[in-house]
Amino acid sequence: MATSKLSILAPSLAGPLLRMHFHDCFVRGCDGSVLLDSPTRQAEKDAIPNLTLRGFQIIDKVKAALEKECPGVVSCADTLAIIARDVTYEVMGPFWEVETGRRDGKVSIANEALINLPPPFANISALKTTFALKGLSVKDLVVLSGI
Ligand code: HEM
Structure with missing residues (x-):
């Protein structure tokens, strides 16, 4: 396919x-x-x-x-x-x-x-940290969360 x-x-x-x-x-x-x-x-x-x-x-x-x-x-x-x-x-x-x-x-x-994986109750600080640990920026976090 x-x-x-x-x-x-x-x-x-x-x-x-x-x-x-x-x-x-x-x-x-x-x-x-x-x-x-x-x-x-x-x-x-x-x-x-x-x-x-x-x-x-x-x-x-x-x-x-x-x-x-x-x-x-x-x-x-x-x-x-x-x-x-x-x-x-x-x-x-x-x-x-x-x-x-x-x-x-x-x-x-x-x-x-x-x-x-970020838990559903994570606040913005925790989300920023989780993404940073994977080499992802705050912009990456915002863009990916909006998809
Ligand atoms: C930023 C951190 C994120 C958190 C804490 C988070 C958390 C969640 C949670 C709790 C759900 C509901 C799951 C359920 O049905 O029980 C969900 C669904 C979903 N998330 Fe995320 N998510 C995040 C980031 C992302 C990213 C980066 C993507 C993709 C780029 C994404 C795509 C989706 C999609 C498409 C669904 C719906 C799934 C479906 O309908 O089968 N999420 N997310």
């Missing part, structure tokens, strides 16, 4: 897919670790802030199509990063270059998601 069709098939998933990328990048970098399953439900996706993530099946479908065309070339991490960019652009959001070549993470720990 070409990513250009995604926002047509699932327009309500553009925001959630960008959110998934954000939740992935804040924990161990943009390594796709949010996509990993744990048989004992202790992976990042099992942490409370990630229980409401949506769009995993879209990532799986695009990755399956990529594997069919060019097996073993595009990582899950790159797949998520590119999908998030493409769906955002398709719904009239900004465009940004995505450098490829990310290696997939093999470690995914629920508690790390809890520690690294």
